[in-house]
Amino acid sequence: MKLRLAYFFIIFWICNFFAQKTSYSDSLQNAITNLPKEIQLKKIVQFPYDKFVGDISNSEKIIQKGKDLAISLNDSLSLAEIYFKLSQISAYKDKNDQKIDYILTAIKIYENLGETLKAGVAYGQLGYSIKRNDMNKAFYYMRMSIKLIESTNDNTLIDPIYDNYGTLHLLNKNADSALFYHKKSLVLKKQLKDNIGLGYGYANLADTFSELKKFNIAKKYIDSSLTIRQKLNDNYGIAVSYTHIGDINFAEKKYEEAINNFKKSGDLAKKYKYQHLEKYCAELITQCYLELNDYKNAFTYNKIFQTLKDSTTNIQINTRVAELQIEFETEKKEKEIAQQKEQLLKSELEIKNKNLYALLLGSGLLIFSLVSLGLYKRQQHKKREYLNQLQLKEAQTYSKLQDQRLQISRDLHDNIGSQLTFIISSIDNLKFLTDATNEKLKNKLSEINQFATSTIAQLRDTIWAMNKSEITFEDFYSRTLALIEKAKLVSENIHFNIENNVTSKIIFSSIKGMNIFRVFQEAINNTIKYAEATEIYIHISENKNSITFLINDNGKGFDKNTTELGNGLENMERRILEIGGEIFINSEINKGTSIKIVCPKN
Numbered sequence: 001m002k003l004r005l006a007y008f009f010i011i012f013w014i015c016n017f018f019a020q021k022t023s024y025s026d027s028l029q030n031a032i033t034n035l036p037k038e039i040q041l042k043k044i045v046q047f048p049y050d051k052f053v054g055d056i057s058n059s060e061k062i063i064q065k066g067k068d069l070a071i072s073l074n075d076s077l078s079l080a081e082i083y084f085k086l087s088q089i090s091a092y093k094d095k096n097d098q099k100i101d102y103i104l105t106a107i108k109i110y111e112n113l114g115e116t117l118k119a120g121v122a123y124g125q126l127g128y129s130i131k132r133n134d135m136n137k138a139f140y141y142m143r144m145s146i147k148l149i150e151s152t153n154d155n156t157l158i159d160p161i162y163d164n165y166g167t168l169h170l171l172n173k174n175a176d177s178a179l180f181y182h183k184k185s186l187v188l189k190k191q192l193k194d195n196i197g198l199g200y201g202y203a204n205l206a207d208t209f210s211e212l213k214k215f216n217i218a219k220k221y222i223d224s225s226l227t228i229r230q231k232l233n234d235n236y237g238i239a240v241s242y243t244h245i246g247d248i249n250f251a252e253k254k255y256e257e258a259i260n261n262f263k264k265s266g267d268l269a270k271k272y273k274y275q276h277l278e279k280y281c282a283e284l285i286t287q288c289y290l291e292l293n294d295y296k297n298a299f300t301y302n303k304i305f306q307t308l309k310d311s312t313t314n315i316q317i318n319t320r321v322a323e324l325q326i327e328f329e330t331e332k333k334e335k336e337i338a339q340q341k342e343q344l345l346k347s348e349l350e351i352k353n354k355n356l357y358a359l360l361l362g363s364g365l366l367i368f369s370l371v372s373l374g375l376y377k378r379q380q381h382k383k384r385e386y387l388n389q390l391q392l393k394e395a396q397t398y399s400k401l402q403d404q405r406l407q408i409s410r411d412l413h414d415n416i417g418s419q420l421t422f423i424i425s426s427i428d429n430l431k432f433l434t435d436a437t438n439e440k441l442k443n444k445l446s447e448i449n450q451f452a453t454s455t456i457a458q459l460r461d462t463i464w465a466m467n468k469s470e471i472t473f474e475d476f477y478s479r480t481l482a483l484i485e486k487a488k489l490v491s492e493n494i495h496f497n498i499e500n501n502v503t504s505k506i507i508f509s510s511i512k513g514m515n516i517f518r519v520f521q522e523a524i525n526n527t528i529k530y531a532e533a534t535e536i537y538i539h540i541s542e543n544k545n546s547i548t549f550l551i552n553d554n555g556k557g558f559d560k561n562t563t564e565l566g567n568g569l570e571n572m573e574r575r576i577l578e579i580g581g582e583i584f585i586n587s588e589i590n591k592g593t594s595i596k597i598v599c600p601k602n
Helices: 002-021 024-032 037-045 056-073 076-092 096-113 116-129 135-150 155-171 175-192 195-211 215-231 235-251 255-272 275-291 295-308 311-354 356-433 439-466 473-490 510-531 567-578
Strands: 470-472 495-500 507-509 535-542 546-553 582-588 592-600
Touching: 024 037, 024 056, 037 056, 037 076, 056 076, 076 096, 076 116, 076 275, 096 116, 116 135, 116 155, 135 155, 155 175, 155 195, 175 195, 195 215, 195 235, 215 235, 235 255, 235 275, 255 275, 275 295, 295 473, 311 356, 470 473, 470 510, 473 495, 473 507, 473 510, 473 535, 507 510, 510 546, 510 567, 510 592, 567 582, 567 592
Parallel strands: 495 535
Antiparallel strands: 470 507, 535 546, 546 592, 582 592
């Protein structure tokens, strides 16, 4: 009897173990494989939100299969539901243009089918999705969503809309309004016993109280959120909770604790492929290390952040989002115009039965309107064709210039770079062949070797700039951190302090970015070689129209009135004047040197 019980316990444990290892998406895939198409589609449409966000990769495959089934079965309503789910998956994969495309497609289908309530939910999703691109439009769509859903008195659907609307107010720096809508949503969540929603609701309240500097209250709410999400085994929710805790730590200036929580969130985000969350954590970890003056780790995590965030791709995404919104609004307006025309025709038919003269007059007005509309459309078509041709020519010209730039940079790298490398190698060989007593010749060879090595480094920087038509401030700042790390290796007695207060998106031309970087390089090299300094302080700040770079040292300084400016300082002034900026060089004997650069932003 004991042996049978032991066997039973082992079999039960093994079954339970493998059941836990099998994800919901895998179970769903296995369950619907042999079912009829209609039932498969129904099961996919009913795929719960909290289940498919826990396994993004597998869930996307299943939902894409649902899209194919809906199209083959000509089931428009199910197709709209599928597009809605795909928009949510795209959000977790940080594919913003795809997310907007899916949600707009879902809205069009819902409106064509007269599904007002579902369209209202989708409008709420659309508004929340574009909050980073256009806050005014985000509020517009969210209010439209609230109006549509409130008219149906459906608390289940209005609950998350209130929560997201509160988040919009928080992003708009209106914490009191955010608190009102988050609490309003929380009341509904408790009435509906929505445990998943409570996890989000508590987290949103934590953010709001953190913004109000009430950190103790914020921590209580986020702890409640994390507890709920751990009980539900909500992978995404757990990762987000650690991010919220990190945000609170950062606001409290507890940077070590913030780094620990951001790393926990980042590891989970990487494991479950929540790319937008992984990117956010890398960015915040970089900021924490900068606050701690740990430039080495800041440089490491900044590289991770830059890998996850390609600035060119982001520009393309933002452009595509704007295009999608324009297309959507244009289509709606054309639909409204068509409805107005239909109403006008009905009115004319009614008038026909009453008055023949009114019919003739109405017909004349209609013909005139159609002719005017036709002429207007034709003119607009010609205008669009002209703009398209102009854009095509500009794109072709840009492509040729880019090809030439890449060819030149390749030639520099392959020819001059390899030749300089050969020279360095040859000099090293000559050192071994030179008489050991001939110190003068050896010193000369070493100087040539150092000059060639420096030239290669400058050549690489030039190639870096030539390969880009534009240089983002993030890329420039990353390059500056790398320059400081190199400088530390050759100047162990000098302590570097760097402070960056730039938060806006700044883009330099390749020439402008390269010139500023060269001035930075020259200033740091001069300080290391001649100033006998122990501290170098670098501060970068911005205002509405310009960006300012300040480089100070505590070295021996020089008297500008008695000292003749060398080629290095003259080159620095020339480079800044070439890009329309200003440079101010101040120095006093035994009080150090200050270099201030002021440049237009873009």
